[in-house]
Amino acid sequence: MIxxxxxxxxxxxxxxxxxxxxxxxxxxxxxxxxxxxDDVVRRTAEGLIKQMDEVGTDVQxxxxxxxxxxxxxxxxxxxxxxxxxxxxxxxxxxxxxxxxLKGVAGLPQxxxxxxxxxLEELDRCVNELGFVGCILDPDPTEGDGAPPPGLxxxxxxxxxxxxxxxxxxxxxxxxxxxxxxxxxxLKFVNEASIxxxxxxxxxxxxxxxxxxxxxxxxGGAIPYQIGRxxxxxxxxxxxxxxxxxxxxxxxxxxxxxxxxxxxxxVGPDNCLFGTERPGTGSAFCKEWGHDFDVxxxxxxxxxxxxxxxxxxxxxxxxxxxxTRAFK
Amino acid sequence: MIxxxxxxxxxxxxxxxxxxxxxxxxxxxxxxxxxxxDDVVRRTAEGLIKQMDEVGTDVQxxxxxxxxxxxxxxxxxxxxxxxxxxxxxxxxxxxxxxxxLKGVAGLPQxxxxxxxxxLEELDRCVNELGFVGCILDPDPTEGDGAPPPGLxxxxxxxxxxxxxxxxxxxxxxxxxxxxxxxxxxLKFVNEASIxxxxxxxxxxxxxxxxxxxxxxxxGGAIPYQIGRxxxxxxxxxxxxxxxxxxxxxxxxxxxxxxxxxxxxxVGPDNCLFGTERPGTGSAFCKEWGHDFDVxxxxxxxxxxxxxxxxxxxxxxxxxxxxTRAFK
Numbered sequence: 154m155i156x157x158x159x160x161x162x163x164x165x166x167x168x169x170x171x172x173x174x175x176x177x178x179x180x181x182x183x184x185x186x187x188x189x190x191d192d193v194v195r196r197t198a199e200g201l202i203k204q205m206d207e208v209g210t211d212v213q214x215x216x217x218x219x220x221x222x223x224x225x226x227x228x229x230x231x232x233x234x235x236x237x238x239x240x241x242x243x244x245x246x247x248x249x250x251x252x253x254l255k256g257v258a259g260l261p262q263x264x265x266x267x268x269x270x271x272l273e274e275l276d277r278c279v280n281e282l283g284f285v286g287c288i289l290d291p292d293p294t295e296g297d298g299a300p301p302p303g304l305x306x307x308x309x310x311x312x313x314x315x316x317x318x319x320x321x322x323x324x325x326x327x328x329x330x331x332x333x334x335x336x337x338x339l340k341f342v343n344e345a346s347i348x349x350x351x352x353x354x355x356x357x358x359x360x361x362x363x364x365x366x367x368x369x370x371x372g373g374a375i376p377y378q379i380g381r382x383x384x385x386x387x388x389x390x391x392x393x394x395x396x397x398x399x400x401x402x403x404x405x406x407x408x409x410x411x412x413x414x415x416x417x418x419v420g421p422d423n424c425l426f427g428t429e430r431p432g433t434g435s436a437f438c439k440e441w442g443h444d445f446d447v448x449x450x451x452x453x454x455x456x457x458x459x460x461x462x463x464x465x466x467x468x469x470x471x472x473x474x475x476t477r478a479f480k
Numbered sequence: 481m482i483x484x485x486x487x488x489x490x491x492x493x494x495x496x497x498x499x500x501x502x503x504x505x506x507x508x509x510x511x512x513x514x515x516x517x518d519d520v521v522r523r524t525a526e527g528l529i530k531q532m533d534e535v536g537t538d539v540q541x542x543x544x545x546x547x548x549x550x551x552x553x554x555x556x557x558x559x560x561x562x563x564x565x566x567x568x569x570x571x572x573x574x575x576x577x578x579x580x581l582k583g584v585a586g587l588p589q590x591x592x593x594x595x596x597x598x599l600e601e602l603d604r605c606v607n608e609l610g611f612v613g614c615i616l617d618p619d620p621t622e623g624d625g626a627p628p629p630g631l632x633x634x635x636x637x638x639x640x641x642x643x644x645x646x647x648x649x650x651x652x653x654x655x656x657x658x659x660x661x662x663x664x665x666l667k668f669v670n671e672a673s674i675x676x677x678x679x680x681x682x683x684x685x686x687x688x689x690x691x692x693x694x695x696x697x698x699g700g701a702i703p704y705q706i707g708r709x710x711x712x713x714x715x716x717x718x719x720x721x722x723x724x725x726x727x728x729x730x731x732x733x734x735x736x737x738x739x740x741x742x743x744x745x746v747g748p749d750n751c752l753f754g755t756e757r758p759g760t761g762s763a764f765c766k767e768w769g770h771d772f773d774v775x776x777x778x779x780x781x782x783x784x785x786x787x788x789x790x791x792x793x794x795x796x797x798x799x800x801x802x803t804r805a806f807k
Contacts, residue, residue, distance in 0.1 A: 185665070212545060218650075279722060284538055285747065291664070298660075300659070300661065302660060302661055303660070303662075304659030332564075332626075332627070332714060333629060333630070334627065334673055334674055334678050335628030335630075338708060338712070339673065339674065339677050340742055342673060342701050342705050343673060343674070343701070343707070344668060346666065347661055347662055347666065347670070350663070350666050351661050368501040370705065370708070371705075371806065373699055373701055373705075374669050374670070374701030374704060374705070375706035376704065376737075377698070377701060377703070377733070377737075377738050378697065378698075378700075378701070378733065378738065379734075379735050379737070379738065380733055380734020380735035380738055380761065380772055381665060381669070381697070381733070381734055381760055381761070383734065383735070383772065384734055384760055384761045384762070384763040384765070384771075384772040384773070385665070385760070385763070386765060387763045387766075387772070388763040389766065393791050406705060406707055406708070407706070407707020407708055407710065407711055408706050408707035408710070408745075410703075410704075410706070410744055410745055411704050411705065411706065411741070411743050414601075414704060414737050414738070414741050417737050418735070433708055433711055433712070434707065434708070434711045434716040435711070436712070436714045438710070438711070438714065439714075444711075445525070445711040446711070447709055448698060449706070451483045453652060
């Protein structure tokens with residue numbers, strides 16, 4: 154089975170109209186938000202599943218489109234209303250195709266507000282809507298102002314407690330970006346790096362031994378820059394590699410060189426197949442003869458991976474982490 | 481010949497006393513700053529050269545220790561006084577060992593002030609002190625407040641004009657970092673990534689065809705994350721690889737996996753040997769049996785590099801870029 158653990162919901166014009174209304178009117182006064190009609194939702198989900206079939210993906214774990222989460226847009230009410238709306242949309246698609254799609258929740262994070270405000274929605278998504286995980290934005294200010302403390306800080310502990318209680322993993326993934334010199338796609342990469350280092354230099358996994366954290370986009374820069382952090386850890390008599398392997402990583406890197414380095418450095422036990430398709434990588438790669446985000450054949454042609462390694466990357470590790478997905 | 485194009489000056493207690501006085505008193509009123517006595521400077525430089533001899537480095541290009549540049553410490557006078565002081569110290573060491581050391585200037589950058597304030601010191605260093613290049617901090621706010629525009633912006637054009645006029649390269653390297661969740665060493669990496677993307681998506685090299693820019697630390701995340709940017713460029717009918725090869729990269733990555741990816745992705749024509757030794761990588765690597773920043777043997781054991789490739793990385797590319805170094 155091929156499980157794509159990093160994918161996002163496809164929305165329709167009806168959804169964008171709700172989003173635009175929230176953006177403009179700032180949900181102030183609060184406005185309702187009706188989901189698109191069933192037939193429109195079904196058609197959209199069928200379109201996604203057709204794309205999955207074309208590339209041999211059996212199941213996608215779909216979460217909100219990260220750069221559209223509006224985590225920094227005041228008031229907090231916007232983020233909350235939109236997170237609930239998109240989670241409900243995901244739920245509707247998953248209900249229609251329960252064997253092909255699983256829900257990963259967006260959280261109503263807001264700027265530097267404590268993540269305590271996210272617990273109720275996370276609980277609702279997991280316990281009422283059957284979601285199997287959530288995404289976690291390490292900088293809900295979206296670069297507009299001083300960010301909250303790093304993910305290694307106790308600031309995040311109420312959320313970690315809840316994740317452990319519910320036994321669901323979090324996929325670390327930033328949202329938009331307000332810095333003119335840092336596009337949202339570049340911020341994804343930098344925030345993944347910051348998250349890796351904040352977590353590996355913290356006591357989080359001592360305090361929460363069952364916590365499951367996946368860093369998006371192959372860990373940002375860290376597997377490539379590992380020597381720098383190995384040297385730092387070695388100076389303190391520690392092993393950076395050991396700390397890094399408390400984390401999991403997805404394969405949303407769109408080059409064979411990058412994927413090989415990831416598998417080599419963090420090991421196949423810690424990697425989950427993920428493509429974000431359709432998304433950033435949905436553009437034709439001449440060299441490959443298919444889109445950049447068609448990663449299954451790219452991983453299959455890495456000869457030094459064993460059949461067992463590949464099975465872990467494509468399926469086993471996702472099953473191990475997302476315990477609620479297939480029960 | 482082995483040229484280490486990314487190295488930093490070694491300072492003494494006398495220098496730290498000046499730095500501490502500037503930090504505390506904010507150079508307000510302005511205080512003088514005497515260089516250490518000749519015999520102390522000579523002993524320090526000899527210590528550095530001993531380290532170079534131990535690892536087979538013939539020449540180091542030494543610049544100010546980046547995280548000690550104090551680019552965000554008000555008033556601007558601090559950055560200016562300190563840049564001049566350290567440049568003078570570098571000059572003194574280089575004068576003592578002109579065949580082993582070459583000077584790379586620090587600039588008196590200050591927060592989001594136009595780099596026009598740096599032109600005089602850059603000119604002094606190159607024309608009066610015989611320096612061969614400079615370092616360039618893309619975020620002199622050091623993470624404290626909104627950064628200036630990215631390096632692709634016209635904000636930086638006065639500096640680029642001067643660099644072209646003087647025919648010296650700039651090594652992009654950030655300074656300290658005020659964000660609790662982003663150490664200076666991690667900021668080095670993220671700023672290298674931001675610089676790569678800002679420059680590759682700009683018209684800078686059309687407007688300054690002779691400009692020579694080296695991105696520190698193997699380009700941050702970008703060679704590893706290249707697929708993401710290849711996909712984006714391909715969507716616009718462009719080649720990201722082509723844009724990336726307008727830039728140069730140093731080898732301050734302390735893992736063989738990282739180095740191989742760098743050489744593979746950007747090619748040996750665009751890589752300059754650099755170690756920062758003594759610095760971040762000066763810690764013992766058990767696997768290698770020597771420090772992480774002893775990179776010559778690591779590069780020599782990469783079999784798929786030809787002798788010609790290695791010669792370019794170790795010497796040829798540095799000679800090509802730093803035209804003032806060996807005339």
